[in-house]
Amino acid sequence: MTNNCDTKSNPPEGIDEAIVARAGELVPExxxxxxxxxxxxxxxxxxxxxxxxxxxxxxxxxxxxxxxxANVKTRKAAIAELGRGDLSVGWVAAVMNNAAWVLYALFPQHIQDRLSATPGGFRGCVAASLVKAKVRKASGGYVIEEGRWAFNSGVYHANWDLLAIPLVNETGDLTDLGFALVPIEDITILDDWDVTGLRGTGSSGILVKDVFVSGDLVTPASALFAGETQASLATAPLYRTAADPLLTISQLFPLLGAAQTAIDISLDRLPGRVIYGLNEMKIESAVTHLQIGEITAKIDAADLLVRNSAEALDLNAESIGDYMPPLDRARIRRDIALAVRLIIEAVDMLATSYGGSAAGVGDPMGRVWRDLRVATLHGLLVPTTGFELYGRLLCGQPLKAAMV
Incomplete structure (x- = not known):
């Protein structure tokens, strides 16, 4: 198969270190x-x-x-820096930048103009976890008669919400799935986010009732995952990036920074600690050295997988060739899956070696550990899904997922 990640065009843009530095300056605070x-x-x-x-x-x-x-490599580096400060902050930044990408890649120029003119600029969040929705076709658009969504990260700071909705015809038959942009004032926030990790994302559930959405504020999911972008931005590489791997990998970026923070916390605490039940300092123990060696290797390997995937996405977008083929997109999802598994294994080892203090609600290691474990429960980051997507295509079976 032809790999459209390979290109003989101009070399890809590198990481914009000035943007990354902006994020890094805020990490201590x-x-x-x-x-x-x-x-x-x-x-x-x-x-x-x-x-x-x-x-x-x-x-x-x-x-x-x-x-x-920013290109994907720069986005990776900047959002990982925010995750190094706090995973919830990096997570919300990833979501809001994903929402903006969807707006500027898929919606028509006049909608971009209108939403960009929102006071404070466009600040979108995404409600893709549809619990239920009753939608009917209306003249000029759709009416969301009643809908409920879960896990709406960043909703307390957004002025627009990108809602996953069923698209129906005049007789009520399902024709596609879509994303509808709804102003935040038309949404009821349930304030029900009470979890063990990622608490700072404010990922509350929401309700929408009897809201009309004009047709130009709705984009079909089929367009999103087929690589159909607006002609006005088709020449900008960022907006030609393969949608599913981009939106998925973006949510992984802050986990890389948080995992590094977990290592820092563990190393900072080593001096003076004794192995329970043995008269041996932890910092001098071969067991500790073996653990730290394996943990750092896992996190470095995860980072390398993600870095290579970001490079592949940028290369393909900058090549002005065909949209990234399904197998290449699935390969990125597979590599994301492995990176997630490596991070899970690494932080579990860190928490175990750290000891019972990691169970403390206010302990910094405990907080990072719980944040990372909750983040890896997100549907896009569950490893088995990414492995299956790639394996299925490599075995010559038809794609059964809406995404990829």
């Missing part, structure tokens, strides 16, 4: 406020505003609209 973020259940408003001022929610926004239009 974010880390120092992790307890506050966790307790509040969302990013504090003043901290969110500073992230906003530094453009860290505008990585997917076009330069001609005041954004940074």
């Amino acid at each position: 974010i880390r120092s406020r992790s307890e506050e973020i966790h307790t509040l259940g969302r990013i504090p408003r003043d901290l969110f505003d500073r992230l906003l001022e530094k453009g860290l929610f505008d990585l997917s926004t076009p330069r001609n609209r005041g954004g940074l239009q």
Whole structure:
């Protein structure tokens, strides 16, 4: 099969270190406020505003609209830095940048103009976890008669919500799945996010009742995953990036930074600690050295897999060739799956070697460990799905997933 990740065009753009530095400058403050973020259940408003001022929610926004239009490699590095401060902050940044990418890659110019003119700029979140929705076709669009969605990360800071909805015809038959942009004032936030990890994402459930959505604020999911982008931005590589692997890998970026923080916490605590039941200092123990060697290898391997996938996405988008073939997209999902599994194994080993203190609600290792474990429960990051997608295609079986 032809691999469209290979190209003889100009070399791909590198990482924009200035953008990454913006994120890095905030890491000490974010880390120092992790307890506050966790307790509040969302990013504090003043901290969110500073992230906003530094453009860290505008990585997917076009330069001609005041954004940074960062490539995938730069997005990886910047969001991983935010995850190094606090995983919830990095997670929300990933979601909001994904929402912006969908707006500027798939919606028509006049909708981009309208939403960009929202006071404070477009600040989108995504509600893809549809619990139930009753939708009917109406003149000029759709009416969401009643709908409920779960896990709406970043909703407390958004002004638009990208809702997954069923698309139906005039007789009520399902024709496609779609994404509808709905202003936040038409949404009821349930304030029901009470979890053991990722508490600071504010991933509350939401309700929508009797809301009309004009047709130009709806895009079919089939267009998203077939690589159909708006002609106005088709020449910008970022908006030609393969949608499913981009949106999936973006949610993994902050986990890489959080995993590094877990290592830092563990190493900082080693001096003076004794192995329980033995008269041996942990920092001098061969067991500790073996554990740290394996843990760091796993996290470095995960980072390398993600870095190579980001490079492949950028190369394909910059090649001005065909949309990335399904097997190449599935290969990235497979590599994401392995990276997630390596991170899970590494942080579980870290928590075990750290000891019972990791069970403490206020312990920094415990918080990072729980955040990472909850993050890896997200449907896009469950390893078995990514492995199956690739294995199924490699075995010559038809694709059965809506995504990829």
